[in-house]
Amino acid sequence: MVETGMKGVGGSVCPSPVGNKSPNSGAEKSPEEPKVQFKQDLKSVLVTSVLNLEELDVDLYRGTHHWVPRTQRLFGGQIVGQALVAAAKSVNDNLYAHSLHCYFVRAGDPKVPVLYQVERTRNGRSFTVRSVKAIQHGQPILICQASFQMIQPSPLEHQFTMPVVPQPEDLSTVEELIRIHLSKPDLAEKLRQGLNKLLANEVPIEIKPVQPKLFSNFFKAVPKKLFWVRARGYIGEGNMKLHCCVAAYVSDYAFLDTALLPSPKYRAQFSASLDHAMWFHTTFRSDEWMLYECESPWAGGCRGLVQGRLWRRDGVLAVSCSQEGVLRVKLSKL
Numbered sequence: 001m002v003e004t005g006m007k008g009v010g011g012s013v014c015p016s017p018v019g020n021k022s023p024n025s026g027a028e029k030s031p032e033e034p035k036v037q038f039k040q041d042l043k044s045v046l047v048t049s050v051l052n053l054e055e056l057d058v059d060l061y062r063g064t065h066h067w068v069p070r071t072q073r074l075f076g077g078q079i080v081g082q083a084l085v086a087a088a089k090s091v092n093d094n095l096y097a098h099s100l101h102c103y104f105v106r107a108g109d110p111k112v113p114v115l116y117q118v119e120r121t122r123n124g125r126s127f128t129v130r131s132v133k134a135i136q137h138g139q140p141i142l143i144c145q146a147s148f149q150m151i152q153p154s155p156l157e158h159q160f161t162m163p164v165v166p167q168p169e170d171l172s173t174v175e176e177l178i179r180i181h182l183s184k185p186d187l188a189e190k191l192r193q194g195l196n197k198l199l200a201n202e203v204p205i206e207i208k209p210v211q212p213k214l215f216s217n218f219f220k221a222v223p224k225k226l227f228w229v230r231a232r233g234y235i236g237e238g239n240m241k242l243h244c245c246v247a248a249y250v251s252d253y254a255f256l257d258t259a260l261l262p263s264p265k266y267r268a269q270f271s272a273s274l275d276h277a278m279w280f281h282t283t284f285r286s287d288e289w290m291l292y293e294c295e296s297p298w299a300g301g302c303r304g305l306v307q308g309r310l311w312r313r314d315g316v317l318a319v320s321c322s323q324e325g326v327l328r329v330k331l332s333k334l
């Protein structure tokens, strides 16, 4: 088990009802991840800092920020991840998050920490529910309900099939793709500045787009994108509660802009997630590559709906997500 310093977010791996049976096991085996030395040495900042909440009182925690988006409002994934950490601290070790539902009701202020107040809504025989309020300046910025369940195997099991895509070893990271763009001598200066800003970002997530073209948002496309994603640094096996909190962080990144893909002539003037829901199906490692399959079935009324699936690379559906966001757009000059 990983030593996280996170009381209550420890525990063993969750053998969930959907189980650990890999659709790919016994058939084609995924190539083993090469042991990259720095990844083993460098513990994920998500574990050491972002999700390492300070306990102020019973069911009251304080969280600080690591990376703040250029919008200068707190990253939604950080707030959801921290809220889930706070909720998980108040449940028994034999209970695992299976879902959460959140509303982002105010922009988070990066200048001050966030307080997380947990209400023990109900303890049941199988299911336990917690409500968490994330507070800044005396007012809620996020309300979150998280539900936990004890391990209950069931004969009822099915899942969709994971899309067939190139393996992460055969794809470039976002940073590598940006450097390729930057090496082009005819690159517009404004775009160069924007790309350099992106490179300077210290997002604790690594991404390898399956369709790199779509990440530039210049091409009209169906509202669907796929990318491999993992937390930067080492987290390790064994702490499933922590991996769920990291997945909550990761799942909000580059999610909502899936709704912009069919309309490349517009760019978002104001975009923010309004709500976020997640369902955790089985065990996974958030510091290992997972395929994020994002699609947007609908956009309208200055809002976009996005749905996502996080696949383990052995073909197991690990997490499902949904989000609606506000999207106020203007004609793009590029």
Ligand SMILES: CC(C)(COP(=O)(O)OP(=O)(O)OC[C@H]1O[C@@H](n2cnc3c(N)ncnc32)[C@H](O)[C@@H]1OP(=O)(O)O)[C@@H](O)C(=O)NCCC(=O)NCCSC(=O)CCC(=O)O
Residues within 6 Å of the ligand: 073, 074, 075, 076, 077, 104, 105, 106, 107, 108, 252, 253, 254, 255, 256, 257, 270, 271, 272, 273, 274, 326, 328
């Ligand atoms: C969504 C809102 C903004 C609610 O919208 P409201 O319109 O009620 O709020 P508001 O404060 O009155 O307005 C917010 C901004 O929208 C503008 N605005 C409001 N109504 C408008 C209208 N009808 N037409 C044009 N603009 C309008 C306001 O002028 C203001 O712009 P100005 O600001 O220019 O004055 C709020 O609930 C909120 O901030 N929630 C938190 C959302 C959030 O932070 N989510 C997580 C981060 S998002 C994220 O992490 C995604 C990450 C990713 O995609 O990678």
